[in-house]
Amino acid sequence: MDQHKGSRKACDLCYNKRIKCDTQKPRCSHCVVYKSECTYKAASRKVASRNQRPINGQDALQIHVERLETRLSQALERIDRLESMAPQMGIAPEFSSLVEGEDIRPPEENLHNPFMDLPPIQEVLPAVENFLTTFNSFFPLFHPGTLLRTVENWYSYPNQRDSTVWAAINVVLALAHRQSDPDGTIPSKSIAEYLNNAQSVLTEVMMRETDIINVQVLIGLVILFQGALDLGPPTMLIATALRLAHKLGLHTRKSSENLELSEALQRNRIFWIAYILDRDISMRTRQPPLQLDSDIDLDLPPDEPDNSEEGFVFTANGHSKLNFLRARVQLARIQGSTYYCLYSVRAQNSGPDERAENITHIHQMLDKWISQVPPDFSPRLLSQAGSPGLVRYFCVLYATHLLCRGLVAQAHAWNSQWMGSLQDYGKRAAAGEATAPNPLPQCWQTLVNESREFMVLFMSVERKDTAFIWMTICTYISSLICLTANNMCNPQHGALEVDKQIVDTALQFVDEIVRQTTLEPMRRLQDACKELSRHALVISQQERHDELPVASQFLSAESPSVFVGYGSEEVIAGYGHKQPSGASAPMTSLSPGRESPGASTEAGAHIYHSKPYPFISPTRPELSAAGKNVVVTGGGTGIGKAIAIAFAQAGASCIAILGRRLDRLQTTATEITIASPATRILFETTDVSQRASIDRALKNITDQVGRIDVFVSNAGMLPTQAPVAGYDESEFRHGFELNVIGAFNTVQAFLPLAAPGAKLFNTSSLIAHVVPWQDMFAYAVDKAATTKMFDYIAAENPDLHVVNVQPGVVVTEMSSGTDIPVEAQDEPGLAGAFLVWLASPEAKFLKGKFVWVNWDAEELISRAKEIENSLLLRVLLNGVTM
Secondary structure: OOHHHHHOOOOHHHHHHOOOOOOOOOOOHHHHHOOOOOOOOOOOOOOOOOOOOOOOHHHHHHHHHHHHHHHHHHHHHHHHHHHHHOOOOOOOHHHHHHHEOOOOOOOOOOOOOOOOOOOOHHHHHHHHHHHHHOHHHHOOOOOHHHHHHHHHHHHHOHHHOOHHHHHHHHHHHHHHHHHOOOOOOOOOOOHHHHHHHHHHOHHHHHHOOOOHHHHHHHHHHHHHHHOOOOOHHHHHHHHHHHHHHHHHOOOEOHHHOOOOHHHHHHHHHHHHHHHHHHHHHHHHHOOOOOOOHHHOEOOOOOOOOOOOOOOEEEOOOOOOEEEHHHHHHHHHHHHHHHHHHHOOHHHHHOOHHHHHHHHHHHHHHHHHHHHOOOHHHOHHHHHHHOOHHHHHHHHHHHHHHHHHHHHHHOOOOOOHHHHHHHHHHHHHHHOOOOOOOOOOOOOHHHHHHHHHHHHHHHHHOOOOEHHHHHHHHHHHHHHHHHHHHHHHHOOOOOOHHHHHHHHHHHHHHHHHHHHHHOOHHHHHHHHHHHHHHHHHHHHHHHHHHHHOOOHHHHHOOOOOOOOOOOOOOEEEEOOOEEEEOOOOOOOOOOOOOOOOOOOHHHHHHOOEOOOOOHHHOOOOHHHOOEOOEEEEEOOOOHHHHHHHHHHHHOOEOEEEEEEOOHHHHHHHHHHHHHHOOOOEEEEEEOOOOOHHHHHHHHHHHHHHHOOEEEEEEOOOOOOOOOOOOOOOHHHHHHHHHHHHHHHHHHHHHHHHHEEEEEEEEEEOOHHHOOOOOOOOHHHHHHHHHHHHHHHHHHHHOOOOEEEEEEOOOOOOOOOOOOOOOHHHOOOHHHHHHHHHHHOOHHHHHHOOOEEEOOEOHHHHHHOHHHHHOOOOOOOOOOOOOO
């Protein structure tokens, strides 16, 4: 027997394939998989003796020189080719990421390199490790241990080098280059060079004996080409990759029955990644997917980590996890359903009823999919997380989900009929013609909300390389169109101002893409987006103008206003507050010989504000809320929303908003994120009239961020306006439960969770202490009760900084049915800024007092000792010594 045959343990198959043989009898595991005889007859590879020398030294030197000349010539040709593929482009600093990376395209000729060079192992290993901790942790294309051993063996055994392995390492280096910091040191070459290396041996990869690594190389090339405009190459490559996968039986359980668990899992992962790419390319090209679901006999990637955590992502605190690969496979299935619902031959021939049923089913699938993603991985929280690695991959994930939603709803930028109808409506509405918008698509509000969150997430991605842009830009522009369409068709919606900011930012981004790419389809879309944005602006301005009240409406004695007297004669009292004629001053001093701040003799001497001013600006350093946890009930709309945004602008560590409507909380959370991306935002749906509900909400919050530093009790309602006589008892109880019992429950839940020296603010009302107003008794009773309750809380908890606050005259959803003159209205931001100041050390003298946000903070400070050491700014009985 030949010496080499007798010394080696691997069978012929494993020896030739360079894979580990388990030497099982009568056949090893690999021979079983490949249905091969397990023999030991093949001759071993001969290794040249170290003592063996060339017969002719001069001939050897000549051969070496010729090889160097050939190698140099190829290098120079490659440099010329790469330079022609990557023309220089001017880049604005703020948009430098648009063209990061390289223009990836197929080579025009065979770039076969017989020497199969790679950078030094000192450069390659860090790049491979970078690949394993970035891309491969989301899409585990390679088993980490196997890949590292393959790379080490490449350098350790140069005589056993294989072109397929060389291609695989080049693919890994190209993917690592895409994930690395452009200013980093790894790897040393460009994506295009590594890609061309892999392509130079592509024929050998496809035509030689098939193994797992061949499929991995092809899948890696598909991933690299997927980030280019031309989808022709990845379309061809994924077809080949799937055929080789079928040849290996990767789509069936049976093919892995006799393999070790780790190897079987890796084969499954490789197939699922190919499946994802097939569905993704199908969606983008509108061609049928190649892999049929009915021809797959594999379990989905697991929900829980088993023997490895590959494919799983975790939050920084470890509280939440997600098998990213599983989520992506499930979404790929929905992509396939979307194709069959919209673009298949059957779909084109189906009737309207069947089509509508299919569309509804896909919307339900999309809803179910997103409901299974843990909240910590939601777009809103990810945009605040400051984790570039997570954000990039999840942004592509959510772009895919939202693209399916837009395609099924027929509401996307490439639907010419949809775009045409929007432009036509916008033109007519902006021209003042009485017209109604076309019916909005099914699940429109869901589409709008998801578009808003996706666009914020997209802009939070710091480094937008070329591949990222082309994989997400369709969704981004379609989202831009959806928000603009919503602004046109619903010009009074609650997130209008936020959406305007998002749209303006998106238009700038699209402008930069058009400038750098000069693509005609992009330019046309740019023009359409700008036209719709102009129409939306005109329509919103018209809507606002139409709503402005006529002066005579408020001068009429019959005007049923809760703020009676604002349009007629008024007196200025106290700290310049606007007070109905005949009403008593809100601040009363009963100390003998001391003049009350509310005395009418000082009526013209005090400053009154209707909007924020520099001294109470949340960005003023002295008012910083850094490190503070702030909770606002009723924080989804109106005054509560303004307060939450102001504290975010002041740099609060966490803002938690509570409310009854999830959609409003989500919208406000987005606005807060825009105001302060660094602030953590939490929200909980809550009914404050139910103690268990508020207990649960506050526990969820404090479990995540710790004790509460600032608490604003703001939830409330405006009961039906009617006189006492004949007032409905159930309505009275309803208002009392929400306004009084709700505040009671809120405080009960908050007190055990308060941080030392916490601030507690109650949004009260002037109605609690002014003379009776017509039909307002129920609201006055509620506010008087809660105001007194907070007085007791202040007395019983001397360590707390408790203040009752009149938030100004602000039109909110709660008071939308009242006729408040425009000149009497205050900006919501005034209350927010004033409470930020109220929580600062400058306002400590107001502890236990009742204040109006309209009063000038500097003037209050000038009378700090007088206010602090007296009964000023307390709700008391005038005329009785206390």
